[in-house]
Amino acid sequence: MAQHHHHHEPTGTSLAGAAQATLERNGEQWTPMRAAIFEALAGEEKPASAYDIADHVSKARGKRVAPNSVYRILDLFVSSNLAMRVESANAYIANAHPGCLHDCIFLVCRTCGEATHVDDDALTGNVRKRAANEGFTAERPIIEVLGTCAKCAA
Template sequence: MTGHNHHEHSGKSLIEEAERVLTQSGEQWTAMRADVFAALAAHERPASAYDIAEDVGKARGKRVAANSVYRILDLFVRTNLANRIESANAYLANTHPGCRHDCIFLICDDCGQASHFDDDKLTTALREAGQQHGYSNVRPVVELRGLCPDCTG
């Protein structure tokens, strides 16, 4: 497995780094975006936009539309603050915002836990295969499903 070094953030450090990365990309860190990111970061497992909307609504004391949350989550994915778990239509906060690399996600079919690892050799081969077929800006999204060690133990 090949990879590279990056600093994993958590808690307040993760939120501060996400704000820094988003504002450096030319976007504003609004109160709603901060609330959505905080709610997303609080989840240990991938969360849907509806889960996040419910969490933010409870924190704000008023209903929050899932459509608004989807738009913010899409922005977070574009700016590398979050990763989308395609097969589950759910999101995970990126613990190393601003670090651009292709993650390979491991998703447990039983408990829903998701983790990731880097394998630049594999994702580079996928990107090159896409380019050989005429695609540009290829972004591999790799998900492996199975049972995590906790569920098989």
């Protein structure tokens, strides 16, 4: 039986505040560039590439931001649980509950590109157990299910 995990999901400034607190707890600084990149990522409706975020931040700041800089910050965000990488889309989404660690399950719509993050600790626990049975230590399972979302199917 699947365990469902419910969150109160912060948005806007409360999400940015939760992200900042999480990053600072990890001993990192919340710089203006990191804040701008997180704000741009959190404002996206679907997974965004580093190039999408660089364009958004460049326009907002009035000067060019290099995608390589954005990639480095996104990597920091992923390692700090502020963002999650959707491998099949080579893109990122902001973690709506940065203080909570879960393995990732994404439902990725091939039509509109939206990715829905769901938590199912029973399912990912079974993936971890299976990996352990093979002598493999799973760092963080990521499961992506490609298909069609309810909006596009309608």
